[in-house]
Amino acid sequence: RHTIPNECIPFLKSMVAVGYNVVFMGAVRSAKTTFLSTFQSYELKNLEGVMVETDPEIPMDKILPGAPILQLIADGDELKKISKNLLRSDADYFILAEARDGIALDTAVKIAAKGTKRMKLTFHSRSPVNFPLEAATEIVKQTGGDLNLTMQMVASGFDYLFHFVQLPDKSQKRLKGIYQMSCDESGRIDIQCLCEYDYLTNSWKFHNIISDEIRAYGLESNADAFENMEKELALLSAEDCVK
Numbered sequence: 370r371h372t373i374p375n376e377c378i379p380f381l382k383s384m385v386a387v388g389y390n391v392v393f394m395g396a397v398r399s400a401k402t403t404f405l406s407t408f409q410s411y412e413l414k415n416l417e418g419v420m421v422e423t424d425p426e427i428p429m430d431k432i433l434p435g436a437p438i439l440q441l442i443a444d445g446d447e448l449k450k451i452s453k454n455l456l457r458s459d460a461d462y463f464i465l466a467e468a469r470d471g472i473a474l475d476t477a478v479k480i481a482a483k484g485t486k487r488m489k490l491t492f493h494s495r496s497p498v499n500f501p502l503e504a505a506t507e508i509v510k511q512t513g514g515d516l517n518l519t520m521q522m523v524a525s526g527f528d529y530l531f532h533f534v535q536l537p538d539k540s541q542k543r544l545k546g547i548y549q550m551s552c553d554e555s556g557r558i559d560i561q562c563l564c565e566y567d568y569l570t571n572s573w574k575f576h577n578i579i580s581d582e583i584r585a586y587g588l589e590s591n592a593d594a595f596e597n598m599e600k601e602l603a604l605l606s607a608e609d610c611v612k
Contacts, residue, residue: 370541370542371541371543371571372400372404372533372542372543372544373404373544374544374572374573374611374612376605376608376611377564377573377575377601377605377611379597379601380598380601380602380605381408382411383594383595383597383598383601384529384598385408385411385412386411386413386591386594386598387586387587387590387591387594387595387598388462388486388487388590388591389486389487389528389529389583389586389587390481390485390486390487390488390489390490390526390527390528390529391408391488391489391490391527391528391529391530391531392490392491392492392500392527392529392530392531393405393408393489393490393491393492393531393533394491394492394493394494394497394500394530394531394532394533395493395494395495395532395533395534395535395545396493396495396534396535397493398535398539399533399534399535399542400533400535400542401491401492401533402426402427402466402467402491403542404531404533404544405427405464405466405489405491406427406432408489409427409429409432409433409464409489410432410433412433412436412462412487414433414435414436415436415437416436416437416461416462416487417437417438417439417459417460417461418436418437418438418439418460418461418462418463418464418487419438419439419441419455419458419460419462419463419464420438420439420440420441420463420464420465420466421441421442421443421448421455421463421464421465421466421473421476422440422441422442422466422467423442423443423444423466423467423469424442424467425440425442426466426467427464427466439460444469444470444473445470445472448472448473448476449472452472452475452476452479455476455480456476456479456480456483460485461487462485462486462487462488462489463477463480463485463488463489464488464489464490465477465488465489465490465491466490466491467491467493468490468491468492469493470507470511471507471508471509471510471511471512472511472512474492474504474507474508474523475508475511475512477490477526478504478508478519478522478523478526481525481526481527482522482525482526486586486590488526488527490527492504497530497532497546497548497560498548498560500523500530500550500560501520501521501523501524501550501558501560502520504520504523505519505520505522505523508523517556520558521552521556521558524550524551524552524558524559524560525551525552527550528549528550528551528582528583528586529547529548529549529550530546530547530548530550530560531544531546531547532544532545532546532547532548533545534566543566544564544566544573545565545566546562546564546565546566547562547563547564548560548561548562548563549561549563549578549579549580549583551580551582551583559580561576561578561580562576562578563575563576563577563578563602564576564605567610570610570612571612572610572611572612573610573611573612574609574610574611575602575605575606575608575611576606577602577603577606578602579599579602584599587599
């Protein structure tokens, strides 16, 4: 469907295998949930997962048949009631589809803060660079706390942001960009673009950006998958553009 360039598929498969925390973001009907489902379909089938949705949109039994994934339907007050249970869960990963409010975002950030990886989240936003501020604002509005500190927790909790858009031909969606996100010990948030879409040429440009934190976790989690991911990104970045 040309939503993403075929050439980046090996890179993305390796990213799944390593197990980074990722956010799929964009406006309504920009393919966020569809791409989450596709990304999830390459997840290890023996890992235990918990998926929380506001509406039962993702047919996980068909995407990963037989995988031990608990599917929950909850939103707002219902999610608030079970958030403590989610935090005590020893699941290998969590999926929060349509994190619309501060309760869902706060739960996701707290789960990430305890060291959980392979998390997947969808979020309505038009600007990846503003994600820490937008998410933190919703969290503080619902739960209180310091905005700057919450922004730092958001940036520390997730590794990659995938931004999707819908083209004027509404049947066409595009990966507009992939961003690496981190927060250092001083509290400085760093968001760098490693993939950007060009509307005029209908092509993508990749940049060979891998932080020390991304590399350290990759080598610790799955060295073979990380080294392949690193190699594929270098190959993509060496091209003038990828169509």
